[in-house]
Amino acid sequence: MKHTGAKITLALIACAIFAGLLPVAWLGLGEGEKALDAYTLRVIAFTLWQALLSTAISALLGVAAAFALARRQFWGRAVLVRLLALPMALPAIVVVLGIIGIFGAEGPLAGLLPLYGLTGILLAHVFFNAPLVARLTLSALGTIPPEQLRLAAQLGFSDGAHLRHVDWPVLRQALPGALLLVFLLCAASFTIVLTLGGGPQATTLEVAIYQALRFDFDPARATLLALVQIVLCGLLGLGVLRFSSPIQAQDALRLARHRYDGQSMTARLQDILFISLLVVLLLPPLAALVASGIMSLSIQTAFFTALATSLVLASATAIFACTLAWVMATGPARVSTLASQAGLILPPAVIATGWFILASKGPGLSPVALPLIAALNSLMALPFAYGALAPALRRLLKSHDRLCDSLEISGWNRLRRIDLPSAKAPLSLGLAMAALVSLGDLSAILFFGSGQYVTLPALIYQQMGSYRMEGAMGTALILALLSFTLLWAAERGSERHA
Numbered sequence: 001m002k003h004t005g006a007k008i009t010l011a012l013i014a015c016a017i018f019a020g021l022l023p024v025a026w027l028g029l030g031e032g033e034k035a036l037d038a039y040t041l042r043v044i045a046f047t048l049w050q051a052l053l054s055t056a057i058s059a060l061l062g063v064a065a066a067f068a069l070a071r072r073q074f075w076g077r078a079v080l081v082r083l084l085a086l087p088m089a090l091p092a093i094v095v096v097l098g099i100i101g102i103f104g105a106e107g108p109l110a111g112l113l114p115l116y117g118l119t120g121i122l123l124a125h126v127f128f129n130a131p132l133v134a135r136l137t138l139s140a141l142g143t144i145p146p147e148q149l150r151l152a153a154q155l156g157f158s159d160g161a162h163l164r165h166v167d168w169p170v171l172r173q174a175l176p177g178a179l180l181l182v183f184l185l186c187a188a189s190f191t192i193v194l195t196l197g198g199g200p201q202a203t204t205l206e207v208a209i210y211q212a213l214r215f216d217f218d219p220a221r222a223t224l225l226a227l228v229q230i231v232l233c234g235l236l237g238l239g240v241l242r243f244s245s246p247i248q249a250q251d252a253l254r255l256a257r258h259r260y261d262g263q264s265m266t267a268r269l270q271d272i273l274f275i276s277l278l279v280v281l282l283l284p285p286l287a288a289l290v291a292s293g294i295m296s297l298s299i300q301t302a303f304f305t306a307l308a309t310s311l312v313l314a315s316a317t318a319i320f321a322c323t324l325a326w327v328m329a330t331g332p333a334r335v336s337t338l339a340s341q342a343g344l345i346l347p348p349a350v351i352a353t354g355w356f357i358l359a360s361k362g363p364g365l366s367p368v369a370l371p372l373i374a375a376l377n378s379l380m381a382l383p384f385a386y387g388a389l390a391p392a393l394r395r396l397l398k399s400h401d402r403l404c405d406s407l408e409i410s411g412w413n414r415l416r417r418i419d420l421p422s423a424k425a426p427l428s429l430g431l432a433m434a435a436l437v438s439l440g441d442l443s444a445i446l447f448f449g450s451g452q453y454v455t456l457p458a459l460i461y462q463q464m465g466s467y468r469m470e471g472a473m474g475t476a477l478i479l480a481l482l483s484f485t486l487l488w489a490a491e492r493g494s495e496r497h498a
Contacts, residue, residue, distance in 0.1 A: 009328050023223070063133060063137050080275070084138075086131070091457055091480070092442070093479075097460065099124055099285050107288065121197065131282065136178045141170065193206065194461075195464065208225050209225045229350050295470075303459065316374040321430075324386075348443045376443075384434060392425070436487060445457065
């Protein structure tokens, strides 16, 4: 009886996934081979190519910047390190507008780069993923015991020997999983490719599935593309689970952490270069968004409607995702962890394809649009909610079990009096992470909204499509501020209840 709730939750997630996969498999295997043409092959090739390029550039800049930040101490370093978390809190549509504000037709660097097409996609992906790689690499480097750094200096290690004997043992545990994760995120990218793709020549599987369903209503092509997406992202997801091994940190002695490598003039110039590139990558789009957004704020009825819809969906997503994560945390750890990654391994377009087909053959989309949007957002938010909530919750439940058994406290009384008050910190963070995923999502609302429901990202997309870029900038600024406020409140709540 102990894991009954977890088993029911896992069965519910399995049903939701199979409801999306079975129609895809049925149509894809039955009629999908007719859609295997030059266009489909081109989409597959471009998906892999842009993901490979995005990952390579992000890895180069992220790892080099992490080494530079680890080796150098300078004014503003702490602020820059905190800025590495900034892209994770920004919806993709907001970043796209910031990049357009710099490189678009009216931006200060207009014409410097071809914004629409592969170049624009790479630029946006690197904005998100280079800081992610830098954070993970910097975190891994921070686990090296200070005495190892001191010993390497006493032995006179060159920079190459230091990398080989001191840094690489921890990096080889962290980097493979991180790079596979970046590749998976780029291969399943939707909003960035939809807005900056530039047409059929720059379309990924995720966007092609959406176009096949919403514009061509070609289920055969959509299901074939979805099957390819399942195979691709499934292999990548298994790779992430295989290579994301925890870093085995060693106990450090009472030595101050200080690195002694990278003291040559060449190394200093390289570090300055990569830190400068990181700053140039992060700050200009944000500055352009703030400057243009403040000048373009226009609060109209459509904005308040979109805001209300976004908040309702974000609240429903946060509550549902965290409820699933809470119950799953009481079940078998290995199975629950794998199930929580379903929204990451299976891209939303794949699940949405099956749900779209079932809804079209049933009551239609309109009566079930909002529940489907909330359900899809919850699946996408589940990995983040589970990651924030489950580890801490397992420790708390284990520490409370004996006391609750001795006092005969169980069920609702235990949840209300003991478990919930103790888990306020991870729960607030989990709710915030799930709400952020919903606030920034564009895929679910475009698949199921049908114009009947509009969220803030969908409103920005509509404003961009009708060339109302000033209005889009203003809406994007409010969405960014809303996301930052939510994340700041969650972090403050976590610190207060920790």
